[in-house]
Amino acid sequence: MRKNYEDAVTTHPMIVQCMAELLINECKATVLIADSPGGDFTAEVMDAIYNTTGMREVAEKTGAELNYNFKEKMYDNEAGLYLKKVKVSEFISNVDKIISMPKLKTHSMMTYTGAVKNLFGIIPGITKAEYHLHMSGYDKFADALIDICLLAKPTLTIMDAIVSMDGNGPSAGNKKNTNAILASADPFTLDKVCCDLIGFPFDIVPTVAKSIERNLCKLNSDDVEIKGEINVNLKPFEMPDSISDVFLKTDQFDGKYVDENIKAKPVCDQSKCVKCLVCKQSCPAKAISFVNNQITIDTDKCIRCYCCQELCPFKAIKIRRSYLLRALLKDHEW
Ligand code: SF4
Ligand code: SF4
Known part of the structure; x- marks a missing residue:
């Protein structure tokens, strides 16, 4: 999204930079940084987004590449329940692993946007509108997001919750200092844990409610092992007006x-x-x-x-x- 990273709409570039440095220097990996806005998905638009969100600077400092492949590709999605075929950005064919780096935010349609919703970013630009239209309504859309997440299969999700956004997110809410970074190999459980921490009941967060219904994450927090600082309390977290x-x-x-x-x-x-x-x-x-x-x-x-x-x-x-x-x-x- 074309928003300055100081607005807490997009993941802070420092976190992306740390991850890129770790992967490049310690794992000798090639890193591709990619994003896809809700509107046009072109070189001109992405130039502006990479500049505004600080990702161009991250690429210059670390040697990571920025994605400029705007082609779409239809993928079979055997793991999906409703979306058996998904039209996604072709660049995901060219990477071995996806590390998803969402911002902890509220979302007017889906209450909360986190690990699962972030993978909607593999749907190219304006094609997102097709999924909104054909899977309209928060319940159907939650199932679509889960199916897309199952296709993406992120290796790791790192949630930027240092400065989060509550209220009318994902872009018109309030910045909130929450001073946390959360990470998991399981995006479904990570979302459930985040919602517990911000005090959002899972049944008003459609992606979490559907993940539980589809046995993709555990309902009982006691069944989830949390390593590191477990006394993080991100409440109160204001809900969106919708x-x-x-x-x-x-x-x-x-x-x-x-x-x-x-x-x-x-x-x-x-x-x-x-x-x-x-x-x-x-x-x-x-x-x-x-x-x-x-x-x-x-x-x-x-x-x-x-x-x-x-x-x-x-x-x-x-x-x-x-x-x-x-x-x-x-x-x-x-
Ligand atoms: S909320 Fe309504 S008016 Fe706004 S983009 Fe969606 S369908 Fe269009
Ligand atoms: S409501 Fe916002 S996006 Fe729509 S025309 Fe006005 S300024 Fe532009």
């Missing part, structure tokens, strides 16, 4: 009334909008239009992926809870 959708299981209901009166919805704060149209171009459901010099969102078409909020460079997309939701949740800390 949490009510997952909490009330609004995915189970369909129709115009639910869309307009119960589900949270994205709205454009016209005072902050600079009319760059990034949100319109990124919307998988084509629910955003530009009419009378204003961004307008069609709630009927909107699939609540919150890509518009994530990708708006000016934090102009807000999540608004319905009156009914506010009333239902008025005594709840969320």
Whole structure:
């Protein structure tokens, strides 16, 4: 994502640099640093992203390479439950092992984004929108993310939780000093442990709930061996405004009334909008239009992926809870 690493949206380059140095100097490995944004996936876009996120400097200091292979390839995914074929970036064919380095953050659609969600980055650029559209809804999308993670099979996941993001993540939330780094060979269990540490019940984090349902991670934390500092307490960790959708299981209901009166919805704060149209171009459901010099969102078409909020460079997309939701949740800390 094209955000300065100081914004706590992307993994801090110092952590990537340490890992690259270790792999290059101690393991004599060749390291390829790769990322894939939600929009266009081109050399021009990636030049800007590598510069802004500090990855170009990491590459220059360590001798790691930066990925400029933008081809797609269809892979069979035997381990997947729903996605038996997945269109991913071709560069993963050219590496022996994947080390995934997510940032600990909240996520408006999925409550939390961590080890499993980070592997959505192997889906090239705008192709991500196809998965949002065809696996829409947080439960189906969680299954898709799990299937993609099973295809990627990361050797190791290192979670940057030194400065995390709570509230309206993954890009419009609050920076939070949490001073931790968490690592595991098992991305599913790592997410469960992280959610325990930040105080998010697993049943409102769809990727964790589905991982447990699919027997990919253990429900009971006592069954998980944690090495190192085990007294890390990352609470309180503020939830995103859209949490009510997952909490009330609004995915189970369909129709115009639910869309307009119960589900949270994205709205454009016209005072902050600079009319760059990034949100319109990124919307998988084509629910955003530009009419009378204003961004307008069609709630009927909107699939609540919150890509518009994530990708708006000016934090102009807000999540608004319905009156009914506010009333239902008025005594709840969320
Ligand atoms: S991405 Fe943000 S600033 Fe750009 S048009 Fe959309 S709401 Fe406005
Ligand atoms: S309007 Fe925003 S939340 Fe709705 S489908 Fe489009 S990108 Fe997703």
